[in-house]
Amino acid sequence: MALVKLHTEFFRNLSSAEPVSFSPSFNLLYGANGSGKTSVLEAIAYLGLGRSFRVNRHQAVVKHGQQRFTVFGGLDRGFESLDAGGEAALAHRVGISRDIAQKQTTLRVDGESVRSLSALAMHLPVSVIDPGVFDIVAGGPGKRRQFLDWAVFHVEPSFASSWQQCQRVTSQRNQTLRNGRLDESMLRIWDAQYAALSERISKARKSAFEQFKSAFDSLVQEVNVNWTEGLKLEFYPGWDVSQSLSDVLVRHREQEIRMGHTLYGPNRADIRIRFHGRPVAETFSRGQQKTLVILMKIAQSMVLNDLGKQVSFLLDDINAELDENHRSMLACKLQELRCQVFITSIEHPDPESLWQGSQIPDYRMFHVEHGTLKEE
Numbered sequence: 001m002a003l004v005k006l007h008t009e010f011f012r013n014l015s016s017a018e019p020v021s022f023s024p025s026f027n028l029l030y031g032a033n034g035s036g037k038t039s040v041l042e043a044i045a046y047l048g049l050g051r052s053f054r055v056n057r058h059q060a061v062v063k064h065g066q067q068r069f070t071v072f073g074g075l076d077r078g079f080e081s082l083d084a085g086g087e088a089a090l091a092h093r094v095g096i097s098r099d100i101a102q103k104q105t106t107l108r109v110d111g112e113s114v115r116s117l118s119a120l121a122m123h124l125p126v127s128v129i130d131p132g133v134f135d136i137v138a139g140g141p142g143k144r145r146q147f148l149d150w151a152v153f154h155v156e157p158s159f160a161s162s163w164q165q166c167q168r169v170t171s172q173r174n175q176t177l178r179n180g181r182l183d184e185s186m187l188r189i190w191d192a193q194y195a196a197l198s199e200r201i202s203k204a205r206k207s208a209f210e211q212f213k214s215a216f217d218s219l220v221q222e223v224n225v226n227w228t229e230g231l232k233l234e235f236y237p238g239w240d241v242s243q244s245l246s247d248v249l250v251r252h253r254e255q256e257i258r259m260g261h262t263l264y265g266p267n268r269a270d271i272r273i274r275f276h277g278r279p280v281a282e283t284f285s286r287g288q289q290k291t292l293v294i295l296m297k298i299a300q301s302m303v304l305n306d307l308g309k310q311v312s313f314l315l316d317d318i319n320a321e322l323d324e325n326h327r328s329m330l331a332c333k334l335q336e337l338r339c340q341v342f343i344t345s346i347e348h349p350d351p352e353s354l355w356q357g358s359q360i361p362d363y364r365m366f367h368v369e370h371g372t373l374k375e376e
Helices: 037-049 080-082 118-119 131-139 141-155 158-177 184-220 245-251 252-257 284-305 324-336 351-355
Strands: 003-009 026-030 070-074 090-099 106-109 110-112 127-131 230-235 271-273 312-315 338-347 363-369 372-375
Touching: 003 037, 026 037, 026 184, 037 070, 037 090, 037 118, 037 127, 037 338, 080 372, 106 118, 131 141, 131 271, 131 284, 141 158, 141 184, 141 271, 158 184, 158 252, 184 230, 184 245, 184 284, 245 252, 284 324, 324 338, 324 351
Parallel strands: 026 338, 026 363, 127 312, 312 338
Antiparallel strands: 003 070, 070 090, 090 106, 106 110, 230 271, 363 372
């Protein structure tokens, strides 16, 4: 599905006047620094991720002097609407509101309140490419787990519930590990629950990774890069799978007691990315790392595309991060996959340059100034 209507209230510096209509294909937003371009993408991210991709605190996005913010969105029918052409009736109306003072979040889908964020986010797969996204390669395992779990969530509906249960059990297990006197019988109870949930989570992650890896391998054959032959991507579940997780936990009991938290399991999972046996963070240039991350992001969207799910990409200030060839490669591939795309830039976008001789898709151009979007 694509986001075709957006209305915000008290969200950063964005105007709360009228809803904005977007193209289900490409949307080009430009304006000076501080005009509100990235704030638009943040608002969209709240509908698809339940959070900002820039900051961790809800308080940071509420308009100065206000105690709550709200984001409403109207979604079309995805590929079905694209094929039909023209204005289509909305398939879903989604919204998220956060009361900062009460620390209370309200989620709504089609006028009904929903309790879980997953019930909201499942309707709008949002993928972000901003300066921070390149930490998928250069950063720690947590960034790569987050990358993988985004796809798992949209591929396997039960994953969100399993992961939440696992986090609760992990928290209880950690409290038991930190107790002054070890309660071995209680720890074994938590071990059994943790191991069962871990197997379920790892199975879902492995399946999603294999789909992603297949799409990635196919994609790299289409692009002109000279480092694919020595590149290897592997899924590491978080423990040595030649042993059961229950045995691993018992074997490393004293180590975990000393550390005071769980050291093995899905909370330590990773996508190990190596080039000729060495981590790409050590061997790839900054430019190569950017290319790799872009290809990984496209491969994710290919997996969801095959499942009939349209992905909405948020490309924040890509002129500052990607050269003209990389921008064109990304734009053309996302056009081919029929993704919805939002691109921000300081300079006025040049569609001819962005698509470099390819057929220019339908798009809408917006100038952003003082938090207001004006379509050109």
